[in-house]
Amino acid sequence: MTVTTTPHLNFRGDARAALEKYHDVFGGRLVVVTNADASSVETPSEAQQVKYGQVVVENGFQIMAYDVPASVPYDQGEKSLFVSVRGDSADEISELWGRLAEGSTVLADLGPSAFSPLYGMVEDAFGVVWVLDVAVAYDAA
Structure with missing residues (x-):
């Protein structure tokens, strides 16, 4: 059995831009699934926000991200990670x-x-x- 630890970053509307930046930096494969793609739109204005996203590179680099819905409390905090x-x-x-x-x-x-x-x-x-x-x-x- 293999276990992998992957940082999962939470955003409020910036997940796609962040994932695209990390894809530009590290390369690899970018996957972005929106709330609309996942049929989980709570608020129409959030339809194109990221429900699930990741960058995976052959050298082992991985990062995940999503947009926290407005219905969920969220505070990124300072130096949270x-x-x-x-x-x-x-x-x-x-x-x-x-x-x-x-x-x-x-x-x-x-x-x-x-x-x-x-x-x-x-x-x-x-x-x-x-x-x-x-x-x-x-x-x-």
């Missing part, structure tokens, strides 16, 4: 950083840190905080 993207190549992380940082607010410049040869943090236009770094082996002492 970080999405961590780890790679084993500085070139790969640098390339992803360049695409993800476009249109985002840089919270920590991409560069060496005490725990990684390359680390950076951005908050994208959708309020999601992304941490990118090069993975290193740790001694579990």
Whole structure:
């Protein structure tokens, strides 16, 4: 049996735009199912909002998102989560950083840190905080 953990991001009307941005950054396959597609329209103005969406990349990257209906209380909060993207190549992380940082607010410049040869943090236009770094082996002492 295999278990996969996938971040699932909640939005209020921005899920499609966020998923399209992440698809542009990471590539892979984009799936978007609207409330209309799923025959679950509660409010006509929300018919084209995302009921289920995901980006899945062959290298293992996955992210899911949907639009929280107006009938459900929602508060994204501050620093409610970080999405961590780890790679084993500085070139790969640098390339992803360049695409993800476009249109985002840089919270920590991409560069060496005490725990990684390359680390950076951005908050994208959708309020999601992304941490990118090069993975290193740790001694579990």
